[in-house]
Amino acid sequence: MKYWIIILAALKRKKWRTGLTISSLVIAFLLFGLLRSVAVIFTEDVDLSGDDRLVVASKYSIIDSMPISYLQRIKGIEGVEIVAHQDWFGGTYIDRANFFPKWPVPPKEFLDIYEEFKISDQHKEAFISTRTGMIAGQKIIDRFGWKIGDRIPIIGDIYFLNDGTNLWEFDLVGTFIDSENPGNEDQVFLNYKYFDEAREEMRRGVVGNFIVKLSDKNDGPRVAKEIDAMFANSMDETKTSTEKAYQQMFASQIGDIGFIMNAILAAVFFTILLVTGNTMSQSIRERTSELAVFKTIGFSDMTVMNLVLIESLVLCIIGALLGLGITALMMPALSEMVSVSLGEISLDVSVILSGLGIAIITAFISGFPPALGAMRLKVVDALKKD
């Protein structure tokens, strides 16, 4: 487009100001990319099909437990291949800063379901056969310098031992890796049998949730319905969903995250709108005589208005592309950080498109008032000598 030299000239006129405005936009779109990518997890529709694992949790709250006796009944449903369960253990390893998730699980069934956790046969066998056994992800091993055979002390904060103390000790008998999703290596699994027998008697015989492996992933909606129907009207009703939906519920315990993130983004973009609008207005005010010259040499009012709008658009699109580009570069690291609690996240095409859409809207709203002023500018008044 032949008018590019005019647009570029306008942007290059005050390089510092243009640079700072673009930087503000980059940060805004970086925040947008990161927060929206996470928010998508909390707001997207749950599809029960296409996933060969289901999670059965308490219907009313994921912190409510369910009787372990449900396991056999779930197992009896047609299409269910394996059933395991897990609990959120909580607890602290030496210091609260050393946080990592700890899950009591039935070793064999759990590892049979989670085939993506690569563990040697020897370690798997040791986990199954060691009552106080613990396996840890490679990242945990590296982080704390643990070795197989170490006895790992965990201070319980949710679960106490039956004698009223809270110092749990587990034997590290194995390690696993998950090369597809290294974030999963940031957790440990404990032998449920020991956990259940050692904890306070009154709390025994229950689990946090069940994990159901299906023979055919297309059976998900039917099996979920059957499980929930089976326990309907009981003391412990269930809600069966995919792992992803369960992760959403798990993370949503602290509030409506999707709403919180969208509210933060709205505030960010409102500020950006003011910043960009101010930059454009100031820039146009400084160039009144230049715009008058354009009109003098034959540029129509509409062309001058469009030039100002395009200038605003270029500013916002550059900011959006850079911001979203940096988001894409940061996404693998972010995904790894949150994958244990939220699952994998990625920069969805819908986030990129909505980012570009917001850039266009921002450009229009912030560019329109100065563009209108430029269109209405009277050459005779603008060129009047002092």
Next chain:
Amino acid sequence: MSEILVDVKNLSKEYKRGGETLIVLDDLNLEIPKQDFLALMGPSGSGKSTLLNLIGGLDTPSSGSVSINGERIDQMNSKQLSNWRAGNVGFIFQFYNLLPVLTAQKNIELPLLLTNLSSSERKKHVETALSIVGLSDRSGHKPSELSGGQQQRVAIARALVSDPDILVCDEPTGDLDRNTATDILNLLKSLNEDHGKTILMVTHDPAAADSAKRSLHLDKGKLTT
């Protein structure tokens, strides 16, 4: 007698200021033949610049008519006037009004962006305009790298590049020293005599007016000589 290029008839321009009506041009008649070089003189507030703006299609009259080359520009709307200006008139200002971040070549090219000329054709036109004003060796320089006289030459080249019939100059030497002003006036004379451009120049400077073929004086919105 030469063909008439600018034909101004019963031209009036009034401004409303508060409750008052200010008459800037009062029933003015003027004919400017092709290839004329006319200097408009007069005290501040006499209406010189207003007349220049009306003939250049930057403003519209309160009454009367302005015909350029037989076209009634006073009857054109804003868009038609823009198109007309792009092809028929070149403006030269006292303060050059060049874009500071563009080179001389790019500043001169601006009016050609409104045409259908290709990039190489535009470049050729720019080179011709630069050679006419004697600045071929300064094409890559930005305004801040040029002297006042050179900047005014770039502004003249920008006014020339689309080959308009008429050049409208508002105090073109008002910001220049005597020697540089003489150079610029000689250039304008050359554009008039050698390139056949009709020039209408507003000036306060009698020496500048002497460069023109004829001078007219305006006072209180009327031509006095």
